[in-house]
Structure formats: structure tokens, C-alpha cells
Amino acid sequence: xxxxxxxxxxxxxxFTACSDTSNQDNTSSAAExxxxxxxxxxxxxxxxxxxxxxxxxxxxDHTTLVAAVQAAELEDVLxxxxxxxxxxxxxEAFAALPEGTLDDLLxxxxxxxxxxxxxxHAAPGSYxxxxxxxxxxxxxxxxxxxxxxxxxxxxxxxxxxVLGTVKAxxxxxxxxxxxxxxxxx
Numbered sequence: 001x002x003x004x005x006x007x008x009x010x011x012x013x014x015f016t017a018c019s020d021t022s023n024q025d026n027t028s029s030a031a032e033x034x035x036x037x038x039x040x041x042x043x044x045x046x047x048x049x050x051x052x053x054x055x056x057x058x059x060x061d062h063t064t065l066v067a068a069v070q071a072a073e074l075e076d077v078l079x080x081x082x083x084x085x086x087x088x089x090x091x092e093a094f095a096a097l098p099e100g101t102l103d104d105l106l107x108x109x110x111x112x113x114x115x116x117x118x119x120x121h122a123a124p125g126s127y128x129x130x131x132x133x134x135x136x137x138x139x140x141x142x143x144x145x146x147x148x149x150x151x152x153x154x155x156x157x158x159x160x161x162v163l164g165t166v167k168a169x170x171x172x173x174x175x176x177x178x179x180x181x182x183x184x185x
Contacts, residue, residue, distance in 0.1 A: 049169040052086050053078035056173065064094040064102070071106045072115040082170030083126035085138070087146070087157055089179045097179060116142060120182035128172050129165040132157070142182050 053075055056062045065088055069075055078086065094102055105114045122141045132138065133155055137145040146158045155162040160178035 049167075051079045051170045052082075052084060052168045052173055055166050055168045056086075056088060059088075061090045061092075061175070062088055064091045065089060068094075068102075068106065068114060068118055071108075072111060072118050074115060074118055077119075077122070078170075080170065083124070084171035085123040085125060085127040085132075085174065086171065087121045087123075087160065087162075087174050087176045087180060089121070089160070089176050090163070093160070093176065093178050116182055117179070120144060120146075120180055126171050127174075128167070129155070129162070129174070132162070132174065140182075144182055146180065 050058065053066075053069070056066050056069070056078070069078065078084070104110060105117065119141045123138045123146075124141060125138075127135075127138060132148050133150045135148055137147050138157075139145050149156045157174070157176060158178075158180050160176040160180060163175040163177055166173040166175070
């Protein structure tokens with residue numbers, strides 16, 4: 001008799017666990033609504049050298065770039081081990097785009113175009129301020145190349161002036177005064 005009660009109790013527990021989906025649905029919905037942290041972009045470490053994304057986040061001159069990176073969902077790319085070189089347009093560079101361009105690019109339906117533009121600003125490899133001066137072109141993550149020119153103390157990348165360079169834990173950030181647009185394919 002004890003065996004039958006135990007078996008009946010187990011059957012009852014299984015039945016109630018399988019049939020009560022209202023709690024599970026609410027739990028699933030709550031988890032789906034809440035954004036869970038993704039990859040290394042959410043790791044904050046006050047002691048270590050900042051990665052490329054955290055350099056940009058910490059710069060008041062790159063809030064538009066950070067918003068574009070987030071809209072394109074490329075945060076984790078900029079936190080990977082690298083090495084990576086990023087040409088980072090300033091807020092003023094984005095403001096110089098034709099009126100409405102940035103607003104259109106930040107729309108969800110233009111995410112792929114925005115991601116291509118942002119990716120065109122990144123190169124695999126570690127190019128500091130002296131390394132970029134010694135090359136004619138740098139292969140970008142899109143597969144395209146940017147042209148580097150040096151005239152006196154001024155270095156330009158596809159016509160954008162390099163304003164400064166910041167070393168990051170996973171590469172270099174070169175601050176530029178224009179948004180680089182990839183060639184149309």
C-alpha cells in the first residue's frame with residue numbers, strides 16, 4: 001500500500017508540475033522582457049586598462065559613436081581581446097553628416113547599414129599613431145581598405161584628420177574628425 005501511495009504522490013506531482021504552465025509563462029515572459037547582460041561589454045573593472053568600448057564610453061566626445069555601436073549591437077566586438085584598431089569619429093563628425101542621416105541610420109530597419117558603417121571604422125590588428133603613418137592603406141573589418149596619408153604632422157585616413165590616439169587594452173582608438181563611409185557594394 002505504501003508503494004501505491006508513493007507512486008500516486010509522484011504521479012500527482014508530475015501532473016501538477018506539467019499542467020501548471022501559467023507560472024512558467026509569466027517567468028519566461030519576464031525573462032524575455034528583461035535584457036540580460038551580453039559578453040564582455042558589460043564587464044566593468046576599475047583597475048585594468050580600459051578596452052576600446054570603455055574608452056569610447058568614457059569620452060564625452062564620442063557619445064554619438066557609442067549610441068551607434070549600441071544600435072548596431074556591436075558592443076562585444078569592441079571588447080574582444082583584439083588586437084583591433086578603431087577610427088572613432090567625434091560627435092561633431094556625426095553632426096556634420098547631412099541632416100536626418102544619423103536619425104535614419106539609428107532606426108532598427110537600418111541596423112545592417114549602420115553595422116557596415118561602424119565596422120568600416122575598425123581594422124583587425126594593432127596600429128598605433130606611428131604604425132598608421134608607415135602604411136598606404138589599412139584593411140578594415142568590412143574587407144575594404146582605408147587610405148592613410150601623412151603631410152607634415154597631419155595624418156589623415158580617407159580624408160579624416162587623426163586628432164589623437166588612445167591606447168586601449170585590446171588595441172588603439174584613433175580619434176577622427178569625419179565619419180568614414182564604406183564604398184558601396
